[in-house]
Amino acid sequence: MKRFLIILFAISLLSASAYPLTVSGTVSGSSGFALIFVLAFPTSLDTFYTTIANPFNGDYTLGGLNEGGYIFFAYQDVDLNLVPGVDEPRGFYGGDIPTVLEVSSDMNGVDIELSPPNTGGFSGEVTYEGGVTGATYIVAHDTPDFSGLPTGAGLLFDNTGNGTYTAFVDSFGTYYAYAYLDANTNLQFDQGEWYDFYGQDDPEPIEIEQGESYPDDVNFTLWPTSASDQAPVLARDFTLGRAYPNPFNAQTTIPFTLANPEHLTLTAYNIQGRASVRIAEGDYPQGAHSVAFDAANLASGFYLIELRSASLSAYTSVYLLK
Secondary structure: OHHHHHHHHHHHHHOHHHOOEEEEEEEEOOOOOOOEEEEEEEOOOOOOEEEEOOOOOOEEEEEEEOOEEEEEEEEEOOOOOOOOOOOOOEEEOOEOOOOEEEEOOOEOOOOEEOEOHHHOEEEEEEEOOOOOOOEEEEEEEOOOOOOOOOOEEEEOOOOOOOEEEEEEEOOOEEEEEEEEEEOOOOOOOOOOOOEEEOOOOOOOOEEEOOOOOOOOOOOEEOEOHHHOOOOOHHHOOEEEOOOEOOOEOOEEEEEEEEOOOEEEEEEEEOOOOOEEEEEEEEEEOOEEEEEEEEOOOOOOEEEEEEEEOOOOEEEEEEEEOO
């Protein structure tokens, strides 16, 4: 992993002059005096860009980005090994859940808050034998049916579907996890994408306790959906599409498709996980639907959109830019 990061860092420096786009912001929540690295991963995960934040005020500027979607991640390298660890302060732009930022022009105010290192996490290896490339996400929940909002996440730092990962969770306790290769870059598992949950016949608990060694053998082997009788329940029977436009100013459209008639709620949450607005609620028939999200009275920033029925849920993210 360390060698991989150093090689990609060199690649990103060599290509930095090819594109003029620049993103800047402030990293907050650091502890002590240690280098704070800011990394931007394009959704293709075929390279990455990095810079070091000002150690006194946390300001950073990251240049040389091509137009497209990026995941921004920051961590404080306390042990000076150039690799983020579960015992180091870290954070994603958009909150605890990796969120794609669409970069089409120079941007500022892309701030990242580091989470304290005492919430823990787990790590392991992902194995994949398919031919599709893309981001591989590891998603943690505190329920074995993967219902409700995710409570932790991680991703591979390459686009091959093979490699080691570290996932972070928001508190100590019992977790359940699954991994999937996001072939269509919509940040949610869809039928047909390769995935695996941790466990043999049923999701197995992952115990994360304070003062104990964090689990480092939570391994996944990604399989095509048709190869298993089970898929994460949150996306097996309905799909929440990507909002358009996104980013948006004031109003965007959220599409979703139902395999069966459902009573649904569609809710927007801010980056602190608090419900900001109930977008829609009611009975919907089988088929394709779309709902307008009017955010004229909300503050700029990322929002997590939750589509929920009595037994299923799915998520996507939107960026309100006023």
